[in-house]
Amino acid sequence: MAFKKFIIIVVCLLIMGKANNAIAQIAEDLIVIANDIGVSSLTKKQVISYLKGEKNFWEKRKKVLIALPSSKSELATIVARSIYKTSSEGMQKYWLSLVFQGRADPPMFFGSDEETIKFVTSNKGSIGFIRTKNKSQAVDFLIEIKTD
């Protein structure tokens, strides 16, 4: 009986693991949205690569437009820590440095999810972050994060 229970639990966990993979998040309460980037899913590594300005074009040679939470946004610290492994100020300095070096187009900064959603939905090739709770406002632009 106990063995059966054990088997059941393991199977459940495996099922749950499969299900979590499909809706993987960059961080807690944070999902990625994008507009016409040629793919519906990205790995976390790919997301970081695009958002760090290491790649300026999507696979179809479409220019990458980045939407980031501004310093006023509550998401700024989460994004900075999860993507740039730094603080919100560090993230800005990172981008300032890239701008001076001319290595990437600078991102757009938005103070709220609504502004981010508005930008992403109206600009092709754009990518941004919103809270999970606002997922419904951008259902068609959700990007699936695959495990690496």
Added chain:
Amino acid sequence: MKIFGSISFKIWIYFSSILFISSAIVIYYFPNQQKQSILKYRGNELTELSRTIALGVELSLDVNDFQKLNKSLGYYRNKKSEFDFLVVTQKKSDSEKEEIFSQISDSVKFNFYAIDTSKYLIKSAVFSTQIMNGKVIIGLSKNRVNNEVQKTNLPIYIALVFIFLITVILFYVVARNVSAPINVVIYNAKLLQEEKYELFNIEQKKSTDEISQLQNALINLKDSLLLQKLENKNLLENLEDKITERTENLNLTLLKLKEAQDIAELGYYSFYKNLDRFTFSENLEEKLLIKTSEAKKLEYLKSLIDKEYINEFETNFTKQTTEPFSIEVKTLLPDTITGTFKWFAINGKYYKDKQTETDYLSGTIQEITIRKNAEAELRKLSQAVKNSFNSIIITDLNQKITWINDSVLKLTEYSREEIIGNTPKMFQSSETDLETKKIIRESLIARKSFKTEILNVTKNGNKYWLELYIQPIFSERGVAEGFMAVEIDITERKEKDKLILQYISEIESKQKEIVTANESLEIKVADKTRDLEFSILQIQKSQEEIVKKEKMATLGVLIAGIAHEVNTPLGAIKASVDNLEHLFSLEFVKAINTISLDDLKQVLALYTKLNVLSTPSTIIQRQNAKNLLSIISENYPEIENAFVLSKELSSIGFESMNVDLIALLETSNYANIIKTVKLLLNIQRSLKTINEGAVKSGKIIRALNVYSHGTDQEQQTQFNLKENIDNIITLLSNKIKYHATVKNNIPENILLKGFEDELSQVWTNIINNALQASNNKCNIVIDYKNENNLHFISICNDGPKIPDIIIDKIFDEFFTTKKRGEGTGLGLNIVKSIVEKHHGKINCISNEKNTIFTINLPVTKI
């Protein structure tokens, strides 16, 4: 050359030069000004740019708007000429140094901190945000600015050069046009100058400008010149005739002048001082032996002048005043006729050469050798006559005196005024021989020379004899003009002649008296000879007395020392005798009583052993006593008075523990035995002292006996030289023993034959003198050698040097350096006499180190 000298060239070069200088100034200063302006402009631009970018940074970080910054940077990035590098620095805190945040540059290896800031134009702007603070720094290479300046200036330079060339050409054209009529005037003026009137080609102008006036004036000048030329031609023809005539006259005059110069032996000269150059007339060059151009210098002329006249000559030739001068100089040029040197009279005066404006000396030089020689001869004769001791009188034919010398005044006692105009008869007296008067009269009438003796009187009536020579004086043509009388005063001779006659008669009578006196004189001489012989004997005796006295004086000097020397051993003898008396009277008897017969044997045995040992010194005794005390204390603790016992043992000669000492200490009566032995040793030491004192006294007495045993020794004896000198050293020992030393190096076996006591006196004197001179502080060494059959005895001392000034006098009689009463001055003189008496020699040399007396005596067969 014609182009460069022309008027058109002069005008052209003047303006072109101004233009060239102006252009050069512009080219030199303009680029700098341009560069400064561009640098200023660029600097402002960079400042604005840095401020804009700093603002962009602030916007990016504060408002999160990176787009504008990116846009503006993209703009400048595409326009790279705006700057060479852009650097953003970040300052993390106030205390930290700024660090590079980001930089834009063409070069990958760009290092902001390594660049040479002097080569860049650098501007910066500060930004300040909540996220970070820092600076935006922008730099632009100054080379780029320079290139920019060059690019800007190039067309300006091209334009300037173009303008310069065009202007130069324009100036040239203008200059040519302006100078053309002037050139025509110059050309025609030159034709007039060269008298090419036929080529003259200017026409009369009616215009009133300056060139036309100049041309008209030139035409008038040409006409005047033509007229003048004609007049000159006529004048020249007349002038030539006159010059020819004048030249002939001048040549004739010159010839006559030369003849006159030759006759007068006169020549002329000119001297240019600034050139140091003479010019002479031909006859002067010959006379002064001037053959080369070097000889025409002042230095050569000076070399011809006698040194007595050089200063006068040089002063007159170099003073350069307008005053004329006239000098007479003697030269070094020989005069073959007279055998003397040539004389010249030189006249001169400085003039100014009107052409060259230089001063020159001009004058004449005349040879005056004959005149000078005549003058010299006349002067000599005149002086001879004037200064003659003989009286000289010159009369005219009427016998009236016209000239006399000073001797006449002295002889006759008349004044010159009284004599001149009178006749010589004024000097004759009534006693003058009539015959003589007659001879004089006849000779004068016959105009003959004659000689006679005459008696005259002075103004005061004193008579005097004269030897008179009268001679007629003839003119050059042989006509008698007067008479000259030379009078020699023979009054003294006349008186002497008289006296001689008297003497001759007296001598004759005296001769007779001498013959008789001679006979008695021989008897007197024999008597005197006897007296002299007696005197010599007396002198010899006196000398011997002196020698004896000197010896006794030396002995007197020695005697005090000798007495002391004798007294010392006698004192010791007396003390020893007293000691013995005391010992025998009391202690010895007591000691004998305290010991047994066996003890006595031990006493004698110990005494016999210790007797042979010499008495140790006090220090050794003390040391020995110390050693013995420790030994006795250790081995014989029962002995109570070990300290006194060890002292007693050490005083009788024990040094440390030995068999005899152990045997002695084992004896019960050891204290009395030691006391008795000590007593015996004391007796023995007293006896030894008495013996030594007696020997020393005897030695001194013997030496004294040898020294003073008499001077009457008549025969030489044989004696030992070393012993003889040792005796003297003994006698002088009181002087020697404190601070002096005498080393007698004479070998033992040297035997001398002579007067021993006298030779003793020699050594005593020399050694005593050395001691006295050095205040008894010297070292004396006596050496001997035998050489060439001679004994050489040298006595050397290192006392004070005998001064050079007196060393030759030390052997002189009565010479002494001692105080009055201390020395007779006979010591060394007697020494020398004694040495010479032995046929020997003595000498002395003295220097700073040593004084050495060396006596050599011949070796005589013994």
